[in-house]
């Protein structure tokens with residue numbers, strides 16, 4: 535025997551590539567093309583030695599209070615973490631201890647399967663229907679928990695709130711996590727269901743709608759009991775997940791509601807134009823509600839388009855796997871970036 539026999543073997547999540555070219559159009563990891571709220575840059579300039587020298591507040595109270603006020607919940611209902619990936623990892627560790635399978639859609643955020651494997655949680659993937667829709671009735675079965683993104687990734691399709699409620703109400707004895715990484719770009723948050731259901735956890739992030747993917751801030755909102763359970767796990771793992779800079783800059787972002795609304799409106803307007811242009815270029819796609827479009831071309835294979843775009847330093851995302859391999863996930867950039875994408879596609883497809 536050797537130590538290698540005792541290693542925890544996992545197949546890791548593969549993040550989208552992060553190329554670093556002077557001139558590139560980066561539409562591959564759903565970042566926001568606009569800068570964070572102006573107060574964030576101002577606060578960054580004010581970072582002192584103390585900010586680095588001292589431990590942060592383990593409760594991240596300043597940020598938690600700002601989020602509680604913004605979403606009209608009690609601070610005891612808010613959990614913050616290092617991006618929603620950290621929050622979701624903590625939630626998996628906290629809530630999915632059943633022998634019954636965790637359920638999530640077959641076409642979805644591929645990290646769910648990785649956490650399930652890492653924590654040895656039994657799971658089953660529930661197929662989306664032929665139009666990539668989540669069918670609430672498919673989740674009405676024995677389970678040890680449910681998680682799905684809304685809008686879903688990589689499809690960008692929204693599940694209306696009444697359908698989300700059917701899933702939450704259908705499994706009162708399991709925790710249901712709605713991963714709302716993209717909800718700000720279209721759709722109604724499940725937060726309004728919280729007073730009715732104590733098994734619901736809503737997870738959101740600063741990475742997309744608040745333009746702060748590099749800062750790593752995510753949060754969960756749920757019943758006080760659920761958040762307490764997550765805190766206990768977090769304090770058994772790492773007391774200081776949120777650093778001082780994240781707490782300060784995150785606070786500034788939440789406080790600027792006007793800038794937040796303005797940025798979202800710009801991304802949505804560009805998405806509407808992009809949908810029209812892509813349709814003219816011969817692409818088909820589910821109706822987008824996130825800051826990306828999941829598009830399939832009528833004649834040219836996605837793998838070929840992906841390579842051709844890449845050679846021009848235009849990065850989009852392509853996934854292998856049945857049902858999705860002929861699609862490209864294209865993040866909504868600025869209008870100028872999208873114009874460059876369309877100009878290239880127009881010539882390449884001779885449209």
Ligand SMILES: *Cc1c(COP(=O)(O)O)cnc(C)c1O
Pocket residue numbers: 564616617618619620643683687713715738739740741747750751752
């Ligand atoms: C981007 C994303 C996340 C994680 O985002 P963080 O940057 O870790 O906050 C979680 N879920 C989905 C569906 C995502 O697309």
